[in-house]
Amino acid sequence: MEKKQSAENHTAVSPLQHFFWLPLSAITLFSIIAYIVVATAQENLTFVHIFLLSILLIAIISRMLARIYALKLQDRLIRTEETLRYYMLTQKKIDEKITVNQLIGLRFASDEEFVSLVEKTGNEDLSKGEIKQIIKNWRADNHRI
Template sequence: MEEQNYSNHRRYVTGYHRVLSALLLVGLITSVVNVFRHKPYHGGFLSSVLIVLLFVCSFFLMTFLRTFPLKAQDRAIRAEEGLRYFILTRKPIDSRITITQIAALRFAPDDELIPLVDRAVAENLSANDIKKSIKNWRSDHHRV
């Protein structure tokens, strides 16, 4: 597997993120145009409206298919990184740290984790700032 670092750690699935998004957007626009081409109470209007509703539902489905697993994975990452921090320090991780910061900290090796947590809390570092601060990247190839 390719070594992971800041520049290549994001995962994009072309078929999902680009192709499916584009197809749904084109379908939605086309179906809305189709509704305006049909007059109410004439043939085809109800079918056109139903097609628009299907595309809107598909957008919701696409969004939820991505966000629900990520929320569950965020909970797992919070637990894993909280346990790792506890093992290293014998203290719970600071409650002021956010899940986005914790998700970024998972790339830090053990020797960089504690100072980065302290900096993240003190300076309210963004996830990108945390990732850019990591010197020896710890890969995570299991993120959805």
């Protein structure tokens, strides 16, 4: 049975990302850099060395950008969902002072406490972490990557 989500255990780990891709990329990058340093010291640096480093950097940056773009898209979706949720519960627009990071924290609040937490967040400028800590009825988000 899946453990109930809370402020302490809601973060997710992607095994392929965190335990395969990141370590393999780091090892490969450091190996190629060491190989280039040795080749340079031996005055044996060729175009192939630079080409390998360039290809690896392109691959790493491409993967990082794909991850960043996916997270930015999720942030925009959360902003839209939580703004709509607030409107559905209150028939009012959400306070424009509420930031995306605050909405990311607020998404875990149950409907019963959501509106009051939004108002408290607007008045006290609570951080995402502070919001998560004061939520009493945690609403799980099992889809964030």
